[in-house]
Amino acid sequence: MNDTIKNIIVKVLEGSATHEEHVALKSWMDKHPDNVKTFAGYESLWLALDIIANKNKFDAEEGYAGFVDKIKPDSNKDGRVHRMYKYWEIAATILLIVSVSIVSYFTGKRSIASPLSYYEVNTPKGSKSQLTLPDGTKIWLNAGSKLKYPNRFIHNQREVFLEGEGYFEVAKDASHPFIVHTSDINIRVLGTVFNVKSYPGEGTIETTLVSGKVIIEGSQSNSETTIKLEPNQKAIFLKKTGKLALSETEKMEILKSKVIDAGKINKIYVNENVKTVIYTSWKDNLLVFDNESFENIALKIERRYGAVITFSDYKLKSYRFSGTFPEISIDRALNALQYASPFNYTIKSDSIFIGD
Secondary structure: OOHHHHHHHHHHHHOOOOHHHHHHHHHHHHHOHHHHHHHHHHHHHHHHHHHHHHHHOOOHHHHHHHHHHHOOOOOOOOOHHHHHHHHHHHHOOOOOOOOOOEOOEEEEEEOOOOOOEEEEEEEOOOOEEEEEOOOOOEEEEOOOEEEEEEOOOOOOOEEEEEEEEEEEEOOOOOOOOEEEEOOOEEEEEOOOEEEEEEOOOOOEEEEEEEEOOEEEEEOHHHOOOEEEEOOOEEEEEEOOOOOOOOOHHHHHHHHOOEEEEOOOOOEEEEEEOOOHHHHHHHHHOOEEEEEEEHHHHHHHHHHHHOOEEEEOOHHHHHOEEEEEEOOOOHHHHHHHHHHHOOOOEEEEOOEEEEOO
16 A cells, blocks of 8 residues: 555545545555455544543544554554554454435324324334425434324424434424424424434433423323423433333433422433533434443444344443544444454344453
């Protein structure tokens, strides 16, 4: 590999490459499968630098210089880079960039109790969907989510029903409030940008407000629950069953939050000044995590790639990472995490086993 290609690789990874340089890199990668493996190795190392920098507080410029130094021909003095190449050749068996398919399944369903026509959007694991409602509201659905909405809004309000996770950019209409119904709470807005996560298998419902204002109301059985959210606030609603324990990350968030009593049975915890990008980045095909446990990251990876992750070593669940992943293959994502905290993993079809 000549110096020109090395320089292009650095530019591509830092986001400063020109169109011509992207074309030149693709042409070089198409010449031989080993070139694809080499680029994948550099990409994993590049992503890992961000994670390691967050973990050990390394200087970003120093990390960048270290990356450039590693791809120089004379950086193999102690054999470490040579071993790293061997590792990439063995581990990176799935190396082409995998674009998560954007799939929407629209099924019109006629309501028996109402003359209205309802539509249902189902987004399976490993996919995301985007749609625009008749009023101009834009909605993104994350993997494993379902949205139901009518072909026309009635009773001076706009109502939709969410199961899973959705990002909403609600069109402004002061005379017609927009309401998102979930299993236990309703979110009422006028013109607002927010994210709602309400998966059936989780013990919480999270509402993160990006801009505007929202009112969170309890369901009919819990009508006492009503709070208002301001931008950069996140509300965590504990479902009334209490059968599912909170994750470690959510427990830490609640300990730092302001507690608002929301009825006799349920409680809502409000976190102020949160980094909304952490909870909304999935819409832009990014996986962002900030001092997050491996257990929580694994759950996000499962939804994003349609995989099933099993930990054979439960201590690994408590490993914590900070970083950002773009639209890359699951193998590359795990490789990058390995640089920060070594662990072993095996991929068999759509199952991933993490541990010794």
